[in-house]
Amino acid sequence: MQMFLVGGAVRDSLLGLPVQDRDWVVVGATPKSLMDKGFQPVGKDFPVFLDPVTHEEVALARTERKTGSGYHGFQFHTDPDVTLQQDLARRDLTINAMARADDGSLIDPYGGQRDLEARLLRHVSPAFAEDPVRILRLARFSARFSDFSVAPETLALMRDMVVAGEADALVAERVWQEIARGLMERRPSRMIEVLRASGALARIAPEVDRLFGVPQPEAHHPEIDTGVHLLLVLDECARVDAPLPVRYAALCHDLGKGATPEAEWPRHIKHEARGTHLAAALSQRWRVPSDCRELAELVAREHTHVHQSLDFSADARLRLMERCDALRRPERFAQLLLACECDARGRAGLQERAYPQRAALLEDLRAVQAVDQAAISAAALAAGKKGPAIGAEIQAARRAALQATR
Structure with missing residues (x-):
């Protein structure tokens, strides 16, 4: 029985990158022989085990055969006579089809190291097309x-x-x-x-694909093409290390522009409403988690309002926060503002532009949060006022707080 380090750990070590996870392949073993040594089986589709000492995953060397459509349509074969080279042959890319032996020697039958040096992503064999x-x-x-x-x-x-x-x-x-x-x-x-x-x-994702080739007003978008703008916004999200919900919202924020009739180009009137529905449909189709789905719909609907918010009255800013449920969901509101900032900066030559809307609306939120709703309610009750009248006083106090921030 021989054990080899395989896959990403070998690739990343050759690139000088930190190795996050280590995967192993064992040649010349059977499930019984591994379990006799204390390895715990965890694989469902094919034999994978946890090392009793390191708790790292160890898989039996295997080959596979396409038997149906999709990525489930495979039949796996494991046997002590399956070689390491046969196992590596079933992997996707040459840079992932390398192994290291116990003595540190590199096993590279498909030119992975060469492709690393050439900065090339290349498939190992025609079997790539099966998955x-x-x-x-x-x-x-x-x-x-x-x-x-x-x-x-x-x-x-x-x-x-x-x-x-x-x-x-x-x-x-x-x-x-x-x-x-x-x-x-x-x-x-x-x-x-x-x-x-x-x-x-x-x-x-046809909703995303349709954005490419769709023009936008050059005054606001020097890159003009909506698809190119999307790419810039996504990379701006990465530059500021935005969390996944923000990045997914960025992917969806302009989907409505892909549904604008060509006769109305380059203007995209009411693209926010169209985009909200398209973001919801994409999220449902991909079964996106609720935090990502909800933020994507919110950003699609409200991003232009956030961009314009410096000119809003106190009433308009309060309505914006209410639509966004900012008082109950302040963390999501902050993510909305970050996504809008990435949208504003994801434009050709404007990556360093100032975006004061984010800081201003966060200050507005803090001002509204500081309103003592309980004290206002108690005073109104003591004065004999009831539900709607109490609500009106709270709203008046919030508007006053917002007027004081600008």
């Missing part, structure tokens, strides 16, 4: 390793997969899992670019 999730994974790796390019033959293979309908077999949970991870990488725009180049974006 549509690999399209998403490669796009995510493009966002992580933003200076890597996709090998032309790999991109051609991905396009063939999309034409063959493999992307249509992707299930919502896996799409969201990979998209969410890609959005949190150092350059999420690369993920969108690669998905678009492969044709997969039009299949999994």
